[in-house]
Amino acid sequence: MTGETMKQGRILKGVGGFYYADTRDGIIVCKARGKFRIQNIKPMVGDIAEIRCLDDETGFLSEIKPRKNFLIRPPIANIDMIVIVVSQAPPVTDTFLIDRVSAIAAHQNIETVIAINKCDLDDGDKLYEIYTRAGFKVFRVSGVTGDGIPELKQSLAGKLTAFTGVSGVGKSMILNCILPEPGLKTGEINDRIGRGRHTTRHVEIIKIAENTWLADTPGFSAFDTGQMDLIRKEELSGAFFDFLPYSGNCRFTGCAHIKDSGCAVIDALKQGRIEETRYLSYKRMYESIKDIKDWEHKNV
Ligand SMILES: Nc1nc2c(ncn2[C@@H]2O[C@H](COP(=O)(O)OP(=O)(O)OP(=O)(O)O)[C@@H](O)[C@H]2O)c(=O)[nH]1
Ligand SMILES: [Mg+2]
Ligand SMILES: [Zn+2]
Numbered sequence: 001m002t003g004e005t006m007k008q009g010r011i012l013k014g015v016g017g018f019y020y021a022d023t024r025d026g027i028i029v030c031k032a033r034g035k036f037r038i039q040n041i042k043p044m045v046g047d048i049a050e051i052r053c054l055d056d057e058t059g060f061l062s063e064i065k066p067r068k069n070f071l072i073r074p075p076i077a078n079i080d081m082i083v084i085v086v087s088q089a090p091p092v093t094d095t096f097l098i099d100r101v102s103a104i105a106a107h108q109n110i111e112t113v114i115a116i117n118k119c120d121l122d123d124g125d126k127l128y129e130i131y132t133r134a135g136f137k138v139f140r141v142s143g144v145t146g147d148g149i150p151e152l153k154q155s156l157a158g159k160l161t162a163f164t165g166v167s168g169v170g171k172s173m174i175l176n177c178i179l180p181e182p183g184l185k186t187g188e189i190n191d192r193i194g195r196g197r198h199t200t201r202h203v204e205i206i207k208i209a210e211n212t213w214l215a216d217t218p219g220f221s222a223f224d225t226g227q228m229d230l231i232r233k234e235e236l237s238g239a240f241f242d243f244l245p246y247s248g249n250c251r252f253t254g255c256a257h258i259k260d261s262g263c264a265v266i267d268a269l270k271q272g273r274i275e276e277t278r279y280l281s282y283k284r285m286y287e288s289i290k291d292i293k294d295w296e297h298k299n300v
Pocket of ligand 2: 172173
């Protein structure tokens with residue numbers, strides 16, 4: 001009997017009241033203490049926890065470190081980066097979806113990078129142009145040939161990254177190329193990472209290297225449900241970081257960049273310095289949240 005020790009770990013998954021925490025000494029299976037329920041804190045995948053270890057393999061979660069951010073659906077905390085997988089080959093990705101997800105991410109201080117997949121079929125010049133010009137880091141990849149995957153993989157180091165994108169865009173194929181285990185089939189990854197009908201409640205992240213974790217997440221629609229109305233209309237243009245060089249120069253303070261009277265953002269749009277699709281997405285998102293009253297915003 002060596003007695004209890006304290007360790008810190010990241011929660012990889014929670015199943016049936018047990019949490020699997022990744023510590024420097026391996027995986028510890030933990031139960032949560034009653035005090036979390038009293039404080040109304042439910043441990044989430046991605047949380048950093050203090051663990052009171054009973055032995056080398058089991059323990060209790062004794063504290064959850066403050067979260068730097070979290071998504072509601074899928075429920076993951078402390079995300080450093082989101083990779084939006086897109087494609088200009090079928091299914092062609094709608095730029096509005098990209099802009100909505102990246103705005104939600106920016107609002108939560110999560111970096112967004114874009115991976116244009118299926119470049120073996122279409123190298124996605126249009127999307128590449130729009131998003132590099134808007135200031136995003138953009139990778140061109142192919143889940144089939146493996147082209148571009150090493151560069152994408154390099155950008156994951158030291159982070160917890162969530163992959164998102166519409167069904168069929170090739171997330172699992174890309175993850176298949178990235179994951180260390182050789183010969184793991186796409187279907188098995190789907191099982192392990194937890195997407196699909198019976199797994200939406202069961203999110204899991206996977207460690208691929210020291211300090212480096214990945215999550216495959218369901219498609220866009222699930223991603224943003226309940227998350228959009230966390231953004232107040234005044235905060236929205238701040239989540240379009242390509243507007244920031246201009247948004248301080250509007251004639252009226254608090255300009256919503258919707259009316260063309262002295263609006264520096266609309267001027268930049270007219271001069272081609274802001275991408276039209278980016279502005280249209282902003283406007284569409286603004287219209288959808290502008291009538292939400294302050295007290296109606298979710299206070300989570
Ligand atoms: N030509 C080509 N086909 C690809 C590529 N990546 C994926 N595919 C094909 O696209 C289809 C969907 O790929 P998946 O990886 O299952 O897509 P997903 O994003 O995981 O889809 P969901 O799990 O439904 O969200 C499969 O038939 C793949 O073979 C690629 O880079 N090039
Ligand atoms: Mg998949
Ligand atoms: Zn303006």
